[in-house]
Amino acid sequence: MSEFNVIVMAGGKGERFWPLSRSQWPKQFLTIAGNRSMLQMTVDRLRKLAPLDRIYIVTNVSYRNIVKLQLPELPEENIFLEPVGRDTAACIGLAACKVAVRDPNSELLIVPADHYVDDEQAFVDSIQEGRLVLRATRGIVTLGIKPAYPETGYGYMQVSMRTEDRIFSGYKVERFLEKPNRETAEFFIRQPNYYWNSGMFLWHTDTIERMIARFLPDLHKGLETIRPALGSREETAVIEQVYPRLPAISIDYGVMEKADNIHMIPCDFGWNDVGSWGALDKISERDMYDNVIQGNVINLDTHDCIIHSVGGKLIATLGIENMIIVDTEDITLVCSKYRSQHIKDLIQELKRQKLEAYL
Amino acid sequence: MSEFNVIVMAGGKGERFWPLSRSQWPKQFLTIAGNRSMLQMTVDRLRKLAPLDRIYIVTNVSYRNIVKLQLPELPEENIFLEPVGRDTAACIGLAACKVAVRDPNSELLIVPADHYVDDEQAFVDSIQEGRLVLRATRGIVTLGIKPAYPETGYGYMQVSMRTEDRIFSGYKVERFLEKPNRETAEFFIRQPNYYWNSGMFLWHTDTIERMIARFLPDLHKGLETIRPALGSREETAVIEQVYPRLPAISIDYGVMEKADNIHMIPCDFGWNDVGSWGALDKISERDMYDNVIQGNVINLDTHDCIIHSVGGKLIATLGIENMIIVDTEDITLVCSKYRSQHIKDLIQELKRQKLEAYL
Numbered sequence: 104m105s106e107f108n109v110i111v112m113a114g115g116k117g118e119r120f121w122p123l124s125r126s127q128w129p130k131q132f133l134t135i136a137g138n139r140s141m142l143q144m145t146v147d148r149l150r151k152l153a154p155l156d157r158i159y160i161v162t163n164v165s166y167r168n169i170v171k172l173q174l175p176e177l178p179e180e181n182i183f184l185e186p187v188g189r190d191t192a193a194c195i196g197l198a199a200c201k202v203a204v205r206d207p208n209s210e211l212l213i214v215p216a217d218h219y220v221d222d223e224q225a226f227v228d229s230i231q232e233g234r235l236v237l238r239a240t241r242g243i244v245t246l247g248i249k250p251a252y253p254e255t256g257y258g259y260m261q262v263s264m265r266t267e268d269r270i271f272s273g274y275k276v277e278r279f280l281e282k283p284n285r286e287t288a289e290f291f292i293r294q295p296n297y298y299w300n301s302g303m304f305l306w307h308t309d310t311i312e313r314m315i316a317r318f319l320p321d322l323h324k325g326l327e328t329i330r331p332a333l334g335s336r337e338e339t340a341v342i343e344q345v346y347p348r349l350p351a352i353s354i355d356y357g358v359m360e361k362a363d364n365i366h367m368i369p370c371d372f373g374w375n376d377v378g379s380w381g382a383l384d385k386i387s388e389r390d391m392y393d394n395v396i397q398g399n400v401i402n403l404d405t406h407d408c409i410i411h412s413v414g415g416k417l418i419a420t421l422g423i424e425n426m427i428i429v430d431t432e433d434i435t436l437v438c439s440k441y442r443s444q445h446i447k448d449l450i451q452e453l454k455r456q457k458l459e460a461y462l
Numbered sequence: 463m464s465e466f467n468v469i470v471m472a473g474g475k476g477e478r479f480w481p482l483s484r485s486q487w488p489k490q491f492l493t494i495a496g497n498r499s500m501l502q503m504t505v506d507r508l509r510k511l512a513p514l515d516r517i518y519i520v521t522n523v524s525y526r527n528i529v530k531l532q533l534p535e536l537p538e539e540n541i542f543l544e545p546v547g548r549d550t551a552a553c554i555g556l557a558a559c560k561v562a563v564r565d566p567n568s569e570l571l572i573v574p575a576d577h578y579v580d581d582e583q584a585f586v587d588s589i590q591e592g593r594l595v596l597r598a599t600r601g602i603v604t605l606g607i608k609p610a611y612p613e614t615g616y617g618y619m620q621v622s623m624r625t626e627d628r629i630f631s632g633y634k635v636e637r638f639l640e641k642p643n644r645e646t647a648e649f650f651i652r653q654p655n656y657y658w659n660s661g662m663f664l665w666h667t668d669t670i671e672r673m674i675a676r677f678l679p680d681l682h683k684g685l686e687t688i689r690p691a692l693g694s695r696e697e698t699a700v701i702e703q704v705y706p707r708l709p710a711i712s713i714d715y716g717v718m719e720k721a722d723n724i725h726m727i728p729c730d731f732g733w734n735d736v737g738s739w740g741a742l743d744k745i746s747e748r749d750m751y752d753n754v755i756q757g758n759v760i761n762l763d764t765h766d767c768i769i770h771s772v773g774g775k776l777i778a779t780l781g782i783e784n785m786i787i788v789d790t791e792d793i794t795l796v797c798s799k800y801r802s803q804h805i806k807d808l809i810q811e812l813k814r815q816k817l818e819a820y821l
Contacts (some may be wrong), residue, residue, distance in 0.1 A: 121668065123777065123778055178652060204724065215639070231542055244609045261614055265480075267748075334625075351568060360698075401808065401812060401815065401817070403808055403811060404801070416731055416792055416793060416794055417531060417791060417793045417794070417820055418793075418794045418796065419481065419794070419795045419796070419797075419808050419812075419820075420795075420796045420797065421795070421796075421797040421798065421801050421804060421805065421807070421808055422797060422798035422800065422801030422804065423796060423797065423798055425787075426782070426796065429792075430794055433775055433776060434775060434776045434777075434778060435775055435776070435778070435787075435789055435794050436778045436779075436780070437777065437778070437779045437781065437782060438778075438779065438780040439780065439781035439782055440780060441781065442763070442780050442781030445762075445780060446780065446783065448762055448780070449760065449762055449778050449780055452760060452762060458760070458776075461776055461778075
């Protein structure tokens, strides 16, 4: 039986949680919900599936010390470092190469470091179902989430409902669909066979290598330059030289949308990608006025707000609703809840005004 | 001809400008609009009417050093100190007694320290008109403001439009009206003979004494206990003993509403009592999106907001309108513009929660 390894992608910048997330301390390392960081909660969850030495973290070289700080028991060689971010295809390609040095032909679960899962046991059960399907198909198995509402911030998957296309609990994926507009999202959620793409999937290391060779030949070529150096003293130098020139493309766009033999496990474990401040509404405890509050806050006639104070200052609110207020040591953000997807625009504006110190 | 003296009432707590105004540094000492504090701008304006040694500041004993700091050229004996606030009737009564020691029978202009005046020359002209009326009537002359909109936060005056009731440019006041509700305010502003009560008035020291004796006998009795000590070494001790037990009542309610022989000068000098954060809309420069902004602020899609940062922090706003945001060293306020009159409720809540350090 193949070994089972887990890759946690933890290289993101998470700008949408600005000003709590900063370029030096992005979202996956923040304690946004609960008592542990997103990364810590992700690894806690995964330890129910694999021992810690089979869990690998891929992150940017500048976040190495944060990962070591947050995961002190993780073997240091399980932290894979990217000199720069080159999107998920390169990240997964490099991780697959590195894992293959130890386990040439293992099952690989790929998960982002910064997603929320409410029901850990259901998550574990879904992965175990997925592994059954993976062994039967030797293809790709993705985790799909039954849409609860017409979210426009997620990609979707369309699956076949035909019995003959099912493998155990896995539906055959017919199409990957990019983030829809509102109207399209409303159509999707009325169909029985459209699911949110959670960005989590299972495949074998050799499948990854074969798919990258087939659909992303430039990435394949770069990885083949890196492969002989892995484990040698030149590894870091070679990665530093080759990695920045790899094509930057997502695994969804570069591989998933083109591959066949993909099956999807329909999941229901309270998943959220925590893609913006607005997501806290769905994953956090609310007070009797539907506010999500953390820190030193006093409020009157305040409804449906997210108020997050980490700077220690008192935040006082009066007569407001549907607002996001985030107070840090040097920045206070006040934002409409309907606009939390657009915090990136504020970051662009700060760059334009040469105020990078606030990023 | 009588001497002309000016009393500036500067003892208020100005809670409605919390968190910028604090119990140790209330509104009249803040630089809310322009480059100087409300008190400094008030005195600058009055110096066009009287020399500095004829201008007196009545304030709480705890604010003495702030007044000295902000008005370094003012003779120290022109600062009249109240051990506690006992509303405007006691304040004016005490000030009249003290001025009468120097000028037994002078004209007295009474003004609050924390009002805004846009057109200083028009203000000076109105006071001079008022003095003509005062000399002709030897009664009380008030300054009335033609209402620009149905403000519910001001008191109103109803005047007689009959020619035979006019003295120079002064209309005879028929009634003082307390702060109206919205419907009543809308009726008032449609009438030709309703004016805002600016809280500024002219009378002679002996008129004040006579009116207080007639309408507020307890206050009169208290002041007569203080009067013999004025100028003596016992002055402070006697005031400290007697003043806290004086009746706390406003001059409007205690005297104006009962007196006759009151005339009103209709004024148009861009007056505002700056009674709340919302007032900044009317007296401050706005940007092209109708925001009033001070301090380190970056904004996108932000309209009709008042954003005031004195703590040095960056305030970033996105997709908001009609909000008041005030950022100080230890407090951030986020408040609907329509609720700025209710900041007192937040202060009550802080007291209830024993968080007086934030007041």
